[in-house]
Amino acid sequence: MNVLLLGSGGREHALAWKMAQSPLLGKLYIAPGNAGTSQCGTNVAMSATDFEAIRNFVLANAVTLVVVGPEDPLVRGIRDFFLADEQLRHIPVIGPGKTGAQLEGSKDFSKQFMFRHGIPTAAYQTFTKETLNEGLAFLETLRPPYVLKADGLAAGKGVVIPHTLADAKAELTAMLAEAKFGDASSKVVIEEFLQGIELSVFVLTDGISYKMLPAAKDYKRIGEHDEGLNTGGMGAVSPVPFADAAFLEKVENRIVKPTISGLRSEGIDYAGFIFIGLMNDDGDPKVIEYNCRMGDPETEVVIPRIQSDLLAVFEAVGKQQLSKAEFSIDPRTATTVMMVSGGYPGDYAKGKVITGLGNVQNALAFHAGTAQKDGEVVTAGGRVLAFTAFGHSIEEALHLSYSAAGEVSFDGHYYRRDIGQDLIRYMERHKAGR
Ligand code: AMP
Ligand code: GLY
Numbered sequence: 199m200n201v202l203l204l205g206s207g208g209r210e211h212a213l214a215w216k217m218a219q220s221p222l223l224g225k226l227y228i229a230p231g232n233a234g235t236s237q238c239g240t241n242v243a244m245s246a247t248d249f250e251a252i253r254n255f256v257l258a259n260a261v262t263l264v265v266v267g268p269e270d271p272l273v274r275g276i277r278d279f280f281l282a283d284e285q286l287r288h289i290p291v292i293g294p295g296k297t298g299a300q301l302e303g304s305k306d307f308s309k310q311f312m313f314r315h316g317i318p319t320a321a322y323q324t325f326t327k328e329t330l331n332e333g334l335a336f337l338e339t340l341r342p343p344y345v346l347k348a349d350g351l352a353a354g355k356g357v358v359i360p361h362t363l364a365d366a367k368a369e370l371t372a373m374l375a376e377a378k379f380g381d382a383s384s385k386v387v388i389e390e391f392l393q394g395i396e397l398s399v400f401v402l403t404d405g406i407s408y409k410m411l412p413a414a415k416d417y418k419r420i421g422e423h424d425e426g427l428n429t430g431g432m433g434a435v436s437p438v439p440f441a442d443a444a445f446l447e448k449v450e451n452r453i454v455k456p457t458i459s460g461l462r463s464e465g466i467d468y469a470g471f472i473f474i475g476l477m478n479d480d481g482d483p484k485v486i487e488y489n490c491r492m493g494d495p496e497t498e499v500v501i502p503r504i505q506s507d508l509l510a511v512f513e514a515v516g517k518q519q520l521s522k523a524e525f526s527i528d529p530r531t532a533t534t535v536m537m538v539s540g541g542y543p544g545d546y547a548k549g550k551v552i553t554g555l556g557n558v559q560n561a562l563a564f565h566a567g568t569a570q571k572d573g574e575v576v577t578a579g580g581r582v583l584a585f586t587a588f589g590h591s592i593e594e595a596l597h598l599s600y601s602a603a604g605e606v607s608f609d610g611h612y613y614r615r616d617i618g619q620d621l622i623r624y625m626e627r628h629k630a631g632r
Contacts, residue, residue, distance in 0.1 A: 205228075302491070305350075319485065399476060408454065422615060438611040536613060
């Protein structure tokens with residue numbers, strides 16, 4: 199198989215690393231890729247959303263499978279683009295069609311979908327500029343904190359959680375009347391605040407059957423103890439100790455099965471990953487959000503735990519024969535620690551020379567924002583490297599992730615030192631029976 203993988207982050211390096219191990223692989227192309235993906239295949243200087251360029255490349259290079267990393271090409275309809283083209287139609291795309299991608303692309307769509315299929319989630323109402331006054335009145339009926347979500351994609355910034363009624367009203371007004379997030383906030387979902395601990399569950403589906411991938415927890419804030427601004431994710435752990443077999447069975451029965459059958463019964467063309475962000479509400483899972491792709495940095499712990507040949511699994515998705523695919527998971531714990539540029543998630547410098555990558559041992563250094571320049575690897579983004587390691591416990595895996603991070607340096611580099619500590623404390627309390 200000749201594969202084209204779209205995207206350029208740590209998620210894509212992890213996917214490329216895994217696919218490069220498959221005996222089924224012919225050529226692997228990554229567009230646009232990063233310095234890490236170039237070790238697994240050939241980087242192609244092409245935007246993941248330039249469908250015409252992708253079409254020409256796929257035909258010229260006899261690509262037989264397209265794997266889509268980020269949400270953007272999916273929400274813009276890359277799968278539909280392939281299906282509408284006589285010459286591309288037979289080439290499987292791992293990723294849902296435009297309508298399925300609305301599970302991530304529109305909060306209002308995904309809430310309506312969940313309610314239609316009885317999938318547990320926070321109560322909500324949706325408002326527009328025309329119904330701003332009703333929205334303000336609705337806020338008065340709720341208790342703080344308030345959860346306001348821009349309907350459309352807003353680069354991960356579209357969810358705001360004000361703690362006072364005045365702030366919530368100001369925020370709603372800014373989103374609807376002042377288009378704070380542009381078109382993305384032309385509709386706003388206001389929903390009930392859910393208490394509990396968050397985790398994410400990942401599913402791969404061919405539209406008929408599905409495989410549950412390992413669950414993971416990520417660490418979104420820039421600062422230790424979950425303080426400071428939101429980021430794309432500063433680290434991840436898989437599996438998640440509080441997501442035991444009984445909890446995951448509830449997730450599968452109450453959420454995964456109705457999601458897959460709901461997509462099917464509505465005739466929504468979905469073949470790809472579903473990322474389900476969950477709140478563990480006192481042992482009961484509730485959906486916070488769907489994404490139509492894998493998470494980053496969750497992929498950097500989830501994909502290495504898959505023991506089976508990922509390309510064989512993708513091939514089965516393309517043929518709608520996923521139920522027949524061999525699929526096994528490494529029982530060990532994987533952790534990843536993200537090294538970022540100084541200043542991230544605000545402004546940061548690029549082009550800093552990265553040293554020490556050759557000294558990394560007993561861990562994988564997945565590249566996120568990196569590039570090659572004059573024979574050196576330099577920084578090219580906010581999130582730069584994810585250090586993934588395995589262990590028989592979270593502590594053991596973290597020890598190796600942090601040892602690896604300690605070998606690598608660049609001007610202004612930063613990483614959180616407390617990834618997984620909440621889970622270690624949870625295990626200790628659990629053992630003590632509290
Ligand atoms: P999202 O962009 O949908 O992932 O939301 C960003 C973050 O906001 C989530 O990871 C949660 O931490 C938080 N969040 C979203 N919805 C809720 C909710 N209904 N209750 C509590 N926290 C929420
Ligand atoms: N780590 C969260 C995300 O990929 O959306």
